[in-house]
Amino acid sequence: MADTPATPATVSRPSRFSREEWDARVRLAAAYRIVDHLGWGELIYNHISLRVPGPEPHFLINPFGLHYSEVRASNLVKVDVKGSVIGHSDWPINPAGFTFHGKIHEMVPGAHCVMHVHTTPTMAVCCLEEGLSYTNFYAAQLFGKVAYHEFEGITVHADEGARILASAGDKPVLLLRNHGPVTIGHTLPQCLSLMWLLNRACEVQLATLAMGRPRAIAPNVLEGCVRDSLNFDPRYGAGQDAFDALQRVVDRIDPSYRS
Numbered sequence: 359m360a361d362t363p364a365t366p367a368t369v370s371r372p373s374r375f376s377r378e379e380w381d382a383r384v385r386l387a388a389a390y391r392i393v394d395h396l397g398w399g400e401l402i403y404n405h406i407s408l409r410v411p412g413p414e415p416h417f418l419i420n421p422f423g424l425h426y427s428e429v430r431a432s433n434l435v436k437v438d439v440k441g442s443v444i445g446h447s448d449w450p451i452n453p454a455g456f457t458f459h460g461k462i463h464e465m466v467p468g469a470h471c472v473m474h475v476h477t478t479p480t481m482a483v484c485c486l487e488e489g490l491s492y493t494n495f496y497a498a499q500l501f502g503k504v505a506y507h508e509f510e511g512i513t514v515h516a517d518e519g520a521r522i523l524a525s526a527g528d529k530p531v532l533l534l535r536n537h538g539p540v541t542i543g544h545t546l547p548q549c550l551s552l553m554w555l556l557n558r559a560c561e562v563q564l565a566t567l568a569m570g571r572p573r574a575i576a577p578n579v580l581e582g583c584v585r586d587s588l589n590f591d592p593r594y595g596a597g598q599d600a601f602d603a604l605q606r607v608v609d610r611i612d613p614s615y616r617s
Contacts, residue, residue, distance in 0.1 A: 369616045372432060374445075378411040383431035385546055386418050387615040391608040392550065392601075393475070394426035398557070400476045401425070404538075405455035408546055409463060409470040415439050417463055419456065421449030430615050439464040454514045461519030462526065462542060471549035473541045479560035480539045489533055492580055493572035496559035499587035500552075501580035505529035509536040531556055544596070550604075551589050551597025 371380045386408045393399060393406070402423055410416040418434045420426070436444040441456035459472045483490055492501050507525035510518050513534075522540075526532045530552055532540040539556055543549025566572045584590070589597055608615070 376412070379436075380431065382408055382410055383418060383434050384616055386434060387429050387431040388605045388608060389546055389550055389601075390420060390426045390429040391612070391615045392604045395604070395608055395611065396554075398475045398477050398553075399426045403452065404475050405452060405459065406473045406546075406549070407456070407459040407463065407471065410436060415464065416444055417459070419451050419459070421447065422452040422455070423449055427612075430617050432617060454512055457513045457516060458519045458522040458540070461523045465523055466526075466542065468544045469542045471543040471546045473543075473549045473553050474538060475553060475557075476538045477557050477560075479564050480533075480557055481537070482564055483560040484533045484538055485536050490556075490559065491563050491566075491572055493566065493575060494559060494562040495583075496555050496562060498575055498580050498583035499555060499589060500531060500559060501577075501584050503529055503584065504531045504533060506533050506535055509534065513537075545598070547595065547597035547601035548589065549597075551600055554600070555587075555589055 371377065375383065386406065389406055389408075398404075402425060405419055407417045407419045410418060416436050416438055418436055420429050421433050421435050424433065433447075433449065435447045435449060435451050437451060437456065437460075438444060439460045441451060441453070441460050443451070455474075459474075462469045462472050489506060490497055490500065490504055492498055505526050507522050510521075513522070522532070522534075526540070526542065530542045532542070534540060539553065541549050541552040541556065543552060563572070588595075
């Protein structure tokens with residue numbers, strides 16, 4: 359008989375973690391495995407950070423040096439807004455990974471999750487002078503939700519964090535020019551859902567540009583698409599259902615992230 363896939367009920371919680379922190383660790387570890395499954399990994403680079411429930415401004419982020427397929431709930435690193443490790447960790451964090459994550463988490467009350475990837479289509483659009491074109495079904499849902507930040511090199515300098523925050527303003531999607539995208543979510547599922555939406559928008563944009571000039575969409579239609587998008591509607595989970603479906607997929611592949 360095949361082994362029963364691990365579930366929250368069959369994986370014991372280490373005593374050093376509260377139930378709330380452990381639940382957050384499992385969800386974030388699942389997100390790393392989902393990103394790997396989607397083919398969005400970038401060797402050991404890029405990052406997703408998630409706020410730990412509770413009064414302290416602490417956050418979880420991936421151990422620097424591990425592939426996303428190796429990330430587990432127990433080896434995620436807890437840090438404060440300055441990127442200082444809280445408690446024990448066998449791994450450091452990527453210094454480029456928390457420069458802007460920490461500043462966004464510190465200054466934006468609802469920014470409970472921040473995600474950064476380097477997928478080819480999103481990076482390509484970040485390298486276009488005009489940036490994201492609101493000319494397809496997916497991009498239309500992001501109309502008025504995207505900000506830009508000029509390229510300053512590798513994001514290892516702390517002072518750039520404040521400038522990135524200023525560039526983002528109140529937008530949930532930030533395109534780092536010549537670099538890559540950042541999504542900011544009230545929840546982990548929303549953050550992932552926004553990145554999926556952006557990635558699809560960029561894929562379609564690049565395919566359209568390869569064939570010719572994109573056809574414009576009227577502004578009032580774009581505004582309606584944003585209003586109707588499930589990615590921003592808390593009544594429909596803002597990405598929760600899609601996240602749950604993807605988590606079931608990675609559970610079937612390898613549930614070891616729950617340990």
